[in-house]
Amino acid sequence: MNLSDFVVAEAILPDLQSTSKEDAIRKMVDSLGKTGAIQPEDQESIVSHILKREELGSTGIGNGVAVPHTKHPSVDRLVATIAIARDGVDFASLDGELVFILxxxxxxxxxxxxxxRAxxxxxxxxxxxxFCSFLRQSKSSDAIVDLLDEADNDQL
Amino acid sequence: MSSSSVCSRDVVVALENGLHMSPSAQIVQTAQRFDCDVRIHKGDKTVDGKSMLDILTLAAQHGTTLTLEASGEGAQEAVDALEKLFVTNFATE
Incomplete structure (x- = not known):
């Protein structure tokens, strides 16, 4: 499955300023909501599902990466967004390190x-x-979208 | 006598939703308790059983057969512990 199949380009946050896991998740869900990929009335429920999933074990999987996620009946296709946090977010990751790519x-x-498959x-x-270092150096959504295309086409 | 060799065993993914992130984390946490190398094979693809990113690239769906393989100190014990995760269906899903 290509990244561009499910990452909503308009919802990408190239410069996420968040100090907490919950704040980062809220901002990312909010960004998806603004594009119409999810409905505004479902946002709070989606955030709480994602936070509940984090309670089962952090999705900070190491290498400065976290993949917060949930299933939710309000979506009929998989949607995703990416955020880059230059200062890092404490995600209680498996390796104890801060997260820079979400x-x-x-x-x-x-x-x-x-x-x-996603x-x-x-x-x-x-x-x-x-891919990781170019992603962390990307300063705009357009740059990230280009990078995803290159990754999808195995050009990295 | 503790084992110091190569040990491998087939397991089937019985999880309805496949080997998603929580069970993958359980595999990594279990594998990391042992000093031996741990590899997981799916067909001709082989990944490091101590790496979350590696395991997630398997995209192992319900019904998939995987081969657990460990080599080095405690290989037998590592495979036993990992097999138990699959047999108990990771306790919960």
């Missing part, structure tokens, strides 16, 4: 295969050090 996913409950796509690219 992928937030909202998936329809009846499509577990899509969720797995995680596969994200993690495959995040294993590429070029």
């Amino acid at each position: 992928f937030l996913l909202v998936s329809p409950p009846d499509r577990p295969g899509d969720h797995l 995680l596969e796509g994200i993690s495959r690219h995040l294993r590429n050090q070029n």
